[in-house]
Amino acid sequence: MDIEQTKIPQATAKRLPLYYRFLNNLHTQGKLRVSSKELSDAVKVDSATIRRDFSYFGALGKKGYGYNVEYLLSFFRKTLDQDETTRVALIGVGNLGTAFLNYNFTKNNNTKIEIAFDANEERIGSEVGGVGVEHIDDLEEKLGDISVAILTVPSSAAQGIADRLVKAGISGILNFTPARISVPSNVRVHHIDLAIELQALVYFLKHYPLNEEEMEEDQ
Amino acid sequence: MDIEQTKIPQATAKRLPLYYRFLNNLHTQGKLRVSSKELSDAVKVDSATIRRDFSYFGALGKKGYGYNVEYLLSFFRKTLDQDETTRVALIGVGNLGTAFLNYNFTKNNNTKIEIAFDANEERIGSEVGGVGVEHIDDLEEKLGDISVAILTVPSSAAQGIADRLVKAGISGILNFTPARISVPSNVRVHHIDLAIELQALVYFLKHYPLNEEEMEEDQ
């Protein structure tokens, strides 16, 4: 498995899950074929960009026809490893953590939150969104071989927890705290900073007025 | 006010709130000066990129010295319009919406959620995180001149609500639903798609292994 070694550009890689989801939608709706133009309208990505993205994986479509939804979907399912579920841990069962636990990722997705940790005694032992909550003290013991963690703790605790996650063998962290955590270079961290996203939107509104001609999409 | 018309690159603009927050931290800690290298360690952005970013606003630092924290902070405060608070509405008081309402944006930030809307009768009239919850039916009536909305409704409702927000005169939407909403070209939408972020992280972990030499940061 894997002569797919002509490294896909990062920008493309980030769009793959988006494509996958919409292909799923189309498939559910019973659509058999789709053009880059149609897909473009749905996901708000330029159609040339979509064709270019797909082309990194070879010739997936047919000229004059478009793409076969079923085929494309099954191709991306393999590419995105949708067949095997990735097990995820969530640290910090506050408001945001709870939101994640109640969000049914597994539905369109290869990821499943299997365990949650919190420091608040009152939450330990309970279930939130069907996921058991363990005490943070038991992190190392109960993490097992889970390799991805969602970090939704107070930012003051972020670096400390991250260090423990790294020691426990985590490979990737989705960090929702405002803290920019430091990790060894073999661990990948993606930051999603909600306050910053909001501020950035406000900044763009003030300083990058959209006129009638422009049509902008986000990050 | 605004001869700052040499358009700042978007990539730079997105980092400004991040810089601002860390400068605030430094200032609180009583630091008087900071170098691009130090800032780089803190925010995980290459120091040359930081210097380049700052340079778009003119010469803010001093050679051989670095940047004066106080000065830089007050400069960015003006640039990011931190003096005037931007009023924000939140639509959809579910788990994620509640998380936002309990998140104290105003603290380091020029934004304040002033009103929330929901369709669930049980929530109407209550306060969440100090913000009153109104019925979604009263959206147009009670939105007033608020120009930014956070959308945390079920994705099936996203487009419909977005249409109403646009009609009510909104300028920007921070969309947390998986739906890619369509809006007129004079309305700005930023999408934050939590499931996709998680999937993308998983994809990067499998296909872009970090070795000892590389050090990656996300956007």
Next chain:
DNA sequence: CGTTAGTCGTTAAAGATTTCACATACTTCA
């Protein structure tokens, strides 16, 4: 079967962003 309309895959160009590397100028300290 031939013609028209449609759509891909790709080359090439343009645009955006990051990074290198260094001249320049400030700071510090003896």
Next chain:
DNA sequence: TGAAGTATGTGAAATCTTTAACGACTAACG
């Protein structure tokens, strides 16, 4: 005051990403 050390601001190069444009091929239909 002068020498050594530091860190900026930026020109130039490198890298990454998007977009335009079009040749080649397919589908569909009369």
